Amino acid sequence: DADVTQTPRNRITKTGKRIMLECSQTKGHDRMYWYRQDPGLGLRLIYYSFDVKDINKGEISDGYSVSRQAQAKFSLSLESAIPNQTALYFCATSAPARDEQFFGPGTRLTVL
Amino acid sequence: GENVEQHPSTLSVQEGDSAVIKCTYSDSASNYFPWYKQELGKRPQLIIDIRSNVGEKKDQRIAVTLNKTAKHFSLHITETQPEDSAVYFCAASVQGAQKLVFGQGTRLTINP
Numbered sequence: 747d748a749d750v751t752q753t754p755r756n757r758i759t760k761t762g763k764r765i766m767l768e769c770s771q772t773k774g775h776d777r778m779y780w781y782r783q784d785p786g787l788g789l790r791l792i793y794y795s796f797d798v799k800d801i802n803k804g805e806i807s808d809g810y811s812v813s814r815q816a817q818a819k820f821s822l823s824l825e826s827a828i829p830n831q832t833a834l835y836f837c838a839t840s841a842p843a844r845d846e847q848f849f850g851p852g853t854r855l856t857v858l
Numbered sequence: 859g860e861n862v863e864q865h866p867s868t869l870s871v872q873e874g875d876s877a878v879i880k881c882t883y884s885d886s887a888s889n890y891f892p893w894y895k896q897e898l899g900k901r902p903q904l905i906i907d908i909r910s911n912v913g914e915k916k917d918q919r920i921a922v923t924l925n926k927t928a929k930h931f932s933l934h935i936t937e938t939q940p941e942d943s944a945v946y947f948c949a950a951s952v953q954g955a956q957k958l959v960f961g962q963g964t965r966l967t968i969n970p
Contacts, residue, residue: 777956786867788904789960796956803859804957815945836901840956845890847958849901 748773750850752837758856759827767822767853769837776842778820780804780812783834783852792835795820827857860885862950864961874970877938879964881948882930888950891924891931892958896945905946906933935966943968 750771759765769778781794790825791804793812801812809831813821824831837850861884863869869876883891889910901905908915908931912961915922919938924931935942945965 781960786962788864788962789949791959793956794957805959834861845907845951845956845958846904849903851901 749846750837750839752835752850752853754853755851756854758858759839760858761828763827764786765824765827765855767835767837767855769820769822771848771850773839773841773848775839775848776817777840778814779838779840779847780810780820780822781836782806782831783836789836792815792822797852821834824855824857827855829857831855832857860888860950860951860959862948862959862961863950866964867962868967869970870967871938873938875938877935877966877968879933879946879948879966880930880950881932881950882928883959884929885948885950885952886929887952890919891922892949892953893920893922893933894947894949894960896947896963898944902947915921919929939970940968940970942966 753768762800776797779794781789783789791805792810795814796800811823835853838847840847864881892907895905896902908924919936921934946962947959947963951958
């Protein structure tokens, strides 16, 4: 089945380290998103991309950067991780002219 | 920009009773309103959505109602079952913009 996958699924890192979270999809969708989930705050959009050459900031992009290496791959980087970036991170995709988003399984990131 | 408020943050109901979760949105241009369900340790998945040209939509035991004038929409679950226990998120977007703004989430617990 076509799916959205994320690696790693869990990661513990230290303050100041650079870390990359990766997202891949076999759905053939052109639109990809990165969210973070915190208890009581819901899902907040970090970055989104409508194609390889189109990258847009979401509501909480500070401290993060992204790379769209191909239609099927969208990576999220934390250049210098800090403890308040500890969260559950989700990648999502959607098809052109369709509103439903399909989520990956999530990456639980802990910054010590 | 769009702001979505969701209430209550937690909800506990007896099995067989009904559950209602409410959301309000701020942007009158929003016209697409999905609801996602996230079971423990799993990814969010779309369960129902509504567009602004209709006031109500049903799918078996779940329904969504929309009041455009008041800018609020609600999820109704009837005859609740243990498998309905999950976190539910509402969201809003301008149809075609393909960028969702999520509410804070409601943790629903069904008591046997």
